[in-house]
Amino acid sequence: MTEPTAPLGWHHLVELHGCDRAALDDLPRIEAALLAAARAAGATVLDARFHKFAPQGVSGVVLIAESHLSVHTWPEHGYAAVDLFTCGVSLDAEPAVALLQAALGATSTSRQAIPRGRSAG
Amino acid sequence: MTEPTAPLGWHHLVELHGCDRAALDDLPRIEAALLAAARAAGATVLDARFHKFAPQGVSGVVLIAESHLSVHTWPEHGYAAVDLFTCGVSLDAEPAVALLQAALGATSTSRQAIPRGRSAG
Numbered sequence A, B: 001m002t003e004p005t006a007p008l009g010w011h012h013l014v015e016l017h018g019c020d021r022a023a024l025d026d027l028p029r030i031e032a033a034l035l036a037a038a039r040a041a042g043a044t045v046l047d048a049r050f051h052k053f054a055p056q057g058v059s060g061v062v063l064i065a066e067s068h069l070s071v072h073t074w075p076e077h078g079y080a081a082v083d084l085f086t087c088g089v090s091l092d093a094e095p096a097v098a099l100l101q102a103a104l105g106a107t108s109t110s111r112q113a114i115p116r117g118r119s120a121g
Helices: A027-040 A093-104 B027-040 B093-104
Strands: A007-017 A045-052 A058-064 A067-074 A079-087 A108-118 B007-017 B045-052 B058-064 B067-074 B079-087 B108-118
Touching: A007 A093, A007 B079, A007 B108, A027 A045, A027 A058, A027 A067, A027 A079, A027 A093, A045 B045, A045 B058, A058 B045, A058 B058, A058 B067, A067 B058, A067 B067, A067 B079, A079 A093, A079 B007, A079 B067, A079 B079, A079 B108, A093 A108, A108 B007, A108 B079, B007 B093, B027 B045, B027 B058, B027 B067, B027 B079, B027 B093, B079 B093, B093 B108
Parallel strands: none
Antiparallel strands: A007 A079, A007 A108, A045 A058, A058 A067, A067 A079, B007 B079, B007 B108, B045 B058, B058 B067, B067 B079
16 A cells, blocks of 8 residues: 555644734634644544643544544644644645634644655565 | 754654564554653653554554654564654653654664744744
8 A cells, every 4th residue: 555665644833923812712612623724634533632721721532443643732822733644645734724723713733744764575 | 942043842853773563563552662762862652652553563653741752663564653742842752762662673774854833932
């Protein structure tokens, strides 16, 4: 299934800055957005866990058949760190990132895609 | 708490190659190793979820007070992708990586630390 020279997975690291600070502290909203992003990427959700921190901030991880999504928010900085780790090339990160950007009101978004792993031959 | 120019978090991407292939397909062993790695890093574990794939492979995520750890294994390639995402500088990735390397029998380990997020000022 995997070309010998292709990485085994792609890891998208997404930086969302200038977000709506109330949204970043709203667990149900973050959870709904991350699960919607998983669906938008074409992922199969296996399990999900979210946590609300005191005094502020939300973390969440979604285990998907294709690896995972995660989010960590810093409401005081208007920042959310989002990861989309996928094995294979079947997932489309673009609509997932666009959905999260809109849901959190990000004014600045950047993304890097990092190759993970190599075939043992 | 955070210096204005410091990143909000550090994300360690760890590549473990040449691992024991049976270990990579052993969910209880992977789970025990990742939780032990979390403790070795000084993390506070909030929740954890693991999944065994057919025909092979294990994924796991551990939600910690400092962000998350994750693992995804490809037994057929002797490879495990490990992430340790930490906010602040209080966690020590080195003992966590050493523990996982030993637990999975990795013969080749590489790690990159990526800064995540910036202060809103």
